[in-house]
Amino acid sequence: LFYDDLYPVNQDAETADPNTRAFLLEVVKILLDFISKTNDRNEKVLEFHHPIEMKKKLDLALKEDPEPVSQLLEDCKQALENQVKTGHPRFINQLSNGLDIVSMAGEWLTATANTNMFTYEIAPVFILMEHECLGKMRDIIGFQKGDSILAPGGSINNMYALMIARHKLYPQHKKHGMRAIKGQLIMYTSRHHHYSVSGGAAAIGLGTENCVQVPCDDKGRMIPVELERLITRHKSEGHLPFFVNCTTGTTVYGAFDPINSIADICEKHHIWLHIDAAWGGGLLMSRKYRESKFKGIERADSVTWNPHKLMGTLLQCSTLHVRESGLLISCNQMSADYLFQTDKVYDVCYDTGDKVIQCGRHNDIFKFWLQWRSRGMSGFERQIERLMELTAYQVRRMKEEGEKFYLLNDEPECTNVIFWYVPERLRPRQCPQYETRDWQLELGTVTAKLKGKMMSEGSLMVSYQPLGMLPNFFRSIISNQAVGEVDIDFMLEEMERLGKD
Numbered sequence: 001l002f003y004d005d006l007y008p009v010n011q012d013a014e015t016a017d018p019n020t021r022a023f024l025l026e027v028v029k030i031l032l033d034f035i036s037k038t039n040d041r042n043e044k045v046l047e048f049h050h051p052i053e054m055k056k057k058l059d060l061a062l063k064e065d066p067e068p069v070s071q072l073l074e075d076c077k078q079a080l081e082n083q084v085k086t087g088h089p090r091f092i093n094q095l096s097n098g099l100d101i102v103s104m105a106g107e108w109l110t111a112t113a114n115t116n117m118f119t120y121e122i123a124p125v126f127i128l129m130e131h132e133c134l135g136k137m138r139d140i141i142g143f144q145k146g147d148s149i150l151a152p153g154g155s156i157n158n159m160y161a162l163m164i165a166r167h168k169l170y171p172q173h174k175k176h177g178m179r180a181i182k183g184q185l186i187m188y189t190s191r192h193h194h195y196s197v198s199g200g201a202a203a204i205g206l207g208t209e210n211c212v213q214v215p216c217d218d219k220g221r222m223i224p225v226e227l228e229r230l231i232t233r234h235k236s237e238g239h240l241p242f243f244v245n246c247t248t249g250t251t252v253y254g255a256f257d258p259i260n261s262i263a264d265i266c267e268k269h270h271i272w273l274h275i276d277a278a279w280g281g282g283l284l285m286s287r288k289y290r291e292s293k294f295k296g297i298e299r300a301d302s303v304t305w306n307p308h309k310l311m312g313t314l315l316q317c318s319t320l321h322v323r324e325s326g327l328l329i330s331c332n333q334m335s336a337d338y339l340f341q342t343d344k345v346y347d348v349c350y351d352t353g354d355k356v357i358q359c360g361r362h363n364d365i366f367k368f369w370l371q372w373r374s375r376g377m378s379g380f381e382r383q384i385e386r387l388m389e390l391t392a393y394q395v396r397r398m399k400e401e402g403e404k405f406y407l408l409n410d411e412p413e414c415t416n417v418i419f420w421y422v423p424e425r426l427r428p429r430q431c432p433q434y435e436t437r438d439w440q441l442e443l444g445t446v447t448a449k450l451k452g453k454m455m456s457e458g459s460l461m462v463s464y465q466p467l468g469m470l471p472n473f474f475r476s477i478i479s480n481q482a483v484g485e486v487d488i489d490f491m492l493e494e495m496e497r498l499g500k501d
């Protein structure tokens with residue numbers, strides 16, 4: 001069989017239908033095998049090959065003549081066999097981990113419906129699902145009215161927040177560009193901010209030097225008095241402070257900037273308050289954590305929240321919520337006549353595509369809506385609280401292990417646990433340099449080597465990074481519902497096994 005024996009090229013239902021069904025059923029079998037392996041703790045997380053070896057191993061050539069369907073099935077198998085199993089309970093590497101089955105089913109359906117999200121005309125059901133989910137998320141945040149969009153990732157949503165904050169102050173910028181603004185706009189974010197915030201400053205023409213990094217405390221939280229000191233200084237220099245990014249769930253530490261204190265400063269100085277809850281936002285689904293970690297969130301002007309992180313929605317699903325209605329459309333609308341006709345037969349406020357700068361927009365909502373339906377609020381609440389319980393278990397177990405692990409924060413605010421694995425020769429009894437700078441630097445080297453061993457072995461993946469003065473350290477993340485206590489025990493044992501010098 002070849003591609004032209006299948007729909008849509010073959011229009012003869014008598015042959016195309018059985019051929020197409022047979023092909024797709026074979027694809028589904030391959031997918032189901034991958035799902036089984038992903039959830040099998042005896043399977044490896046990955047088969048690591050260096051890029052040069054991987055290129056030799058794979059047949060990726062695009063040739064002159066068609067490949068038969070049988071080869072395409074082999075290609076599908078090969079792609080998954082060589083893919084990292086990001087839903088494996090021992091993949092503890094990224095903020096977005098896991099393979100939620102209901103959400104995945106939604107993604108399969110989304111691919112089959114293959115529509116574009118710019119107008120109600122071609123995506124009626126999915127546009128209404130966006131209204132439902134986004135409206136519910138705004139309720140949870142505490143925005144009485146407002147507006148929301150989905151964008152391809154938290155970075156883009158953080159940039160949208162910058163654009164609409166500028167638009168609110170200087171609507172003429174849309175037409176005249178930077179000459180509409182007399183003075184230098186300045187924005188603020190903590191030193192532990194996600195890099196997309198300074199990336200957004202570069203992208204919208206503000207310049208990274210005008211994205212001022214506010215010092216943090218030792219837990220990685222912005223220090224409000226430092227923020228106010230900087231704002232006051234910049235104002236006295238004649239600059240225009242206009243935007244503060246408050247991170248709730250920093251990428252590495254999982255730290256929460258103090259919303260209410262920052263909101264007080266923003267109100268006093270008439271500055272837009274954006275909350276980057278791309279990572280921590282999932283905790284809003286728990287009443288307990290909403291109350292303890294997000295006090296004051298309803299005072300924000302905008303909030304980024306990525307269900308594809310802590311909530312386990314399949315990649316990608318990232319949302320932006322704005323307290324004031326109408327700003328998104330006024331900032332981004334270009335009124336393309338061929339899409340957004342105003343004389344359509346239906347209520348065109350459902351044509352949401354002109355609120356964003358993208359034209360083509362992927363359907364990121366169905367998998368999220370379906371996942372939410374499957375759980376209700378209570379199911380999501382349990383899911384989120386379970387992740388936090390497991391995090392507490394990990395910290396407890398690491399403390400029980402004594403000198404093998406050096407926790408850099410023993411009270412994590414999210415599911416990030418940051419630590420060094422300490423090999424025997426660097427433990428206090430063997431190591432006179434314990435806790436010195438040289439000791440830290442040596443642990444930084446050990447960390448990168450140990451990660452390399454994990455990958456060669458294929459048994460575990462935990463990410464690492466340096467940060468500020470700290471050389472490389474591990475950051476484990478629990479956002480996969482497949483993870484259990486047994487996997488945390490395994491991580492600790494495996495690090496000790498692989499970490500032996």
Ligand code: ABU
Nearest residue numbers: 093094095096154251
């Ligand atoms: N957007 C931040 C993702 C980083 C991470 O998964 O580690």
